[in-house]
Amino acid sequence: MKTIIRRVQDETIEQIAAEATEIWKRGGLVAFPTETVYGLGGNGLDREASKKIYEAKGRPSDNPLILHIAEKEQVKHLISHMNEAGRKLMDRFWPGPLTLIFPKAECIPLETTGGLDTVAIRMPSHPVAQALLRKSELPIAAPSANLSGRPSPTLASHVIEDMDGRIDMIVDGGELGIGVESTIVDVTGKIPTILRPGYITKEMIQEVVGQVDVDPAVMGGMGEKIKPKAPGMKYRHYAPKAPMFLVEGEIGKVADAINRVLEKAKQDGKKIGILASEENEKKYQGGVVKVAGSHRELDCVAHNLYRILREFDKEGVDEIYSESFEGEEFGAAIMNRMKKAAGQQVINANELKDKIEQI
Numbered sequence: 218m219k220t221i222i223r224r225v226q227d228e229t230i231e232q233i234a235a236e237a238t239e240i241w242k243r244g245g246l247v248a249f250p251t252e253t254v255y256g257l258g259g260n261g262l263d264r265e266a267s268k269k270i271y272e273a274k275g276r277p278s279d280n281p282l283i284l285h286i287a288e289k290e291q292v293k294h295l296i297s298h299m300n301e302a303g304r305k306l307m308d309r310f311w312p313g314p315l316t317l318i319f320p321k322a323e324c325i326p327l328e329t330t331g332g333l334d335t336v337a338i339r340m341p342s343h344p345v346a347q348a349l350l351r352k353s354e355l356p357i358a359a360p361s362a363n364l365s366g367r368p369s370p371t372l373a374s375h376v377i378e379d380m381d382g383r384i385d386m387i388v389d390g391g392e393l394g395i396g397v398e399s400t401i402v403d404v405t406g407k408i409p410t411i412l413r414p415g416y417i418t419k420e421m422i423q424e425v426v427g428q429v430d431v432d433p434a435v436m437g438g439m440g441e442k443i444k445p446k447a448p449g450m451k452y453r454h455y456a457p458k459a460p461m462f463l464v465e466g467e468i469g470k471v472a473d474a475i476n477r478v479l480e481k482a483k484q485d486g487k488k489i490g491i492l493a494s495e496e497n498e499k500k501y502q503g504g505v506v507k508v509a510g511s512h513r514e515l516d517c518v519a520h521n522l523y524r525i526l527r528e529f530d531k532e533g534v535d536e537i538y539s540e541s542f543e544g545e546e547f548g549a550a551i552m553n554r555m556k557k558a559a560g561q562q563v564i565n566a567n568e569l570k571d572k573i574e575q576i
């Protein structure tokens with residue numbers, strides 16, 4: 218298949234939206250920018266389009282898709298029931314990076330929801346996403362536009378890398394702002410439950426609805442024992458090709474420990490990638506150092522994270538060592554993605570140093 222690539226600065230949004238609508242209406246796939254990551258969209262009411270999405274991504278078909286809408290009014294046609302918490306969250310955070318899980322309406326095929334009787338819905342705030350969704354008047358099913366298991370795309374070039382020749386069209390809307398996927402909140406039960414942390418934090422949600430639970434599988438570290446409620450959270454997602462290790466501890470000690478790794482890697486002829494903070498950048502003696510941002514500016518770290526993971530792939534590093542970016546609020550989302558990228562391989566700086574000295 219030849220993939221059409223349209224850049225927002227070359228054509229009017231109306232032209233691009235008309236072209237995307239035509240493709241969606243005939244069951245095709247269009248990747249488009251949202252405020253979080255690029256999405257790979259198809260008509261969510263068309264079971265064949267949903268099947269094509271799974272195929273293009275190489276994604277297991279038990280992993281449900283999020284429906285994207287332009288207007289809050291569309292929700293009532295897509296769900297069978299809305300409780301007060303759902304309504305409050307929708308009114309407060311839409312359009313924006315919040316996905317809500319509702320009991321689904323009959324019209325939504327099980328292919329779209331991965332066989333579940335619930336449906337995930339969000340109303341993105343990115344102007345290009347809004348223009349396309351408004352023109353199409355369809356609920357567009359869109360997972361992140363990466364091949365399954367790879368980091369989500371935050372630049373059109375990432376989408377082209379993974380999807381060229383596999384889908385009908387890619388809309389290039391430039392570099393995206395937030396850089397990690399939307400917060401997912403299940404509002405099917407009495408107490409809203411966070412299934413995936415994101416830019417809309419637990420504290421922000423609490424302010425609107427009071428009590429909030431967090432799915433215990435979210436922060437990982439519990440191995441296979443706890444099954445996440447969002448099926449997609451069980452996969453080793455967001456992952457670079459090289460093995461990645463997340464190094465925890467006081468930031469100076471983290472840099473020391475990683476420098477030990479570098480000394481050892483030099484003897485072994487290994488190429489090491491370092492995902493560094495601005496604070497530690499100058500301390501590293503070798504390796505491929507990429508700065509995600511400051512420990513005090515986590516927005517910036519989130520914005521850069523997936524791009525840097527893809528860059529490490531391109532550089533062909535053998536192993537990646539990352540500083541950990543613990544923090545309040547938005548920090549939960551960043552650590553969740555980093556732990557997944559590292560396949561839950563988290564090591565304390567002191568332990569890492571001891572381990573290397575023993576070799």
Ligand code: TXA
Nearest residue numbers: 253255256281335336337360361398399447448449450
């Ligand atoms: O920011 C985002 O949410 C991006 C952009 C493109 O909108 N989309 C995205 O989609 O991250 P995806 O497919 O990569 O992740 C969707 C997650 C998966 O973990 C999936 O299992 C979960 O949402 N999910 C979808 N429907 C669900 C449902 N009915 N119940 C529980 N989890 C659900």
Ligand code: MG
Nearest residue numbers: 360361369398
């Ligand atoms: Mg994804």
